[in-house]
Amino acid sequence: MRLPCSHIFCKRQKTCPCCRKEVKQKKMVHVNKLRKLIGRLEVKCKNAEAGCLVTCPLAHRKGHQDSCPFELMACPNEGCTSRVPRGNLAEHRQNCQHGAHQRCPLGCGATLCPAERASHNCYRELRKAWCQRQERSRTLVLCLLRRMRKVYRSANHIRRQLAQLGELLEEDDALLLGAPQEEAEAPPRRQHWG
Template sequence: MTCPCCRKEVKHKKMVHVNKLRKTIGRLEVKCKNAEAGCLVTCPLAHRKGHQDSCPFELTACPNDGCTVQVLRGVLAEHRQHCQHGTRQHCPLGCGATLGPAERVRHNCYHQLRETWGQRQERSRTLVLCLLRRMRKVHHATNLIRQQLAQLGDFLEDDALFLGAGQEETEANPRGSSRAEVWGIQGQNIL
């Protein structure tokens, strides 16, 4: 810190704070530091910093990555809409498109909606074809199961007839025939 009169360096320990003087100085009305840029605000010196943080004439850097432009805080929002380094935003007309600043200039909602509709229609066609393929597979599997059930039904009828004949035969022939052998021969036909 330097002395305001002689500009010699003053150690912090030797400094004397005069609170009454500080309050008086703090109440002095000063113009905004951006008065040359057009700001007409005058405020107490103590409140100057608070005004500068919200002054529309304060130069601020564009927050978009890669943009080095400094603009007045009051026009920053407009600059961000047209900034070439801006982030992608949804179309303000509601078509659902996400656009960068360069795309916003030549964006046409009608074309965007038509393209989106075409993509969804193509996706629907693909889903319908997939469902048809699956239905054919299910239909084919159902037909195979029906055929196998019919063969099983025929086999069970033959087996019932065979068992009825087999009981007569066992009464006549005590050894009888092996049922497992019959099942093995006819079971191969089913599969």
């Protein structure tokens, strides 16, 4: 930023760091040519003291830092506060005391030890469990269908028997109702006294 006093600095402040004059935001001017020039300056990686030998333009430093093997990274294991270089992170995770049992990073909820994490595939396991449930559901549906057919056959059999019973009762009623009329029409019998 160029200040009204003609001094140029990288960060905005309320006063000029050289002459201490008060600076208003409206009076600050971006110096784009200077920004581009500074961005092209070759700089060492911020991890040079840790062993990184890379030098790159200042504008690209952040990009390198995001992949630098010497950049310190926090251990992703729950409870571990270690910060290790990115290049050593995989080895650290394998030997980390806090990595003994971790939840599945994909979210299935399984707690895994380091040996299990290498072969864990919750999608495969969930698919297998889903297929087993589907098979169990099919079996239950077929069992229910068989039972429904059996109930249907039994209900039809009972209906037929009730219909036959109803017909028998009607015949008996007809016989019972018809018997007194026949007796009334027949001549009376004489009884003999012995």
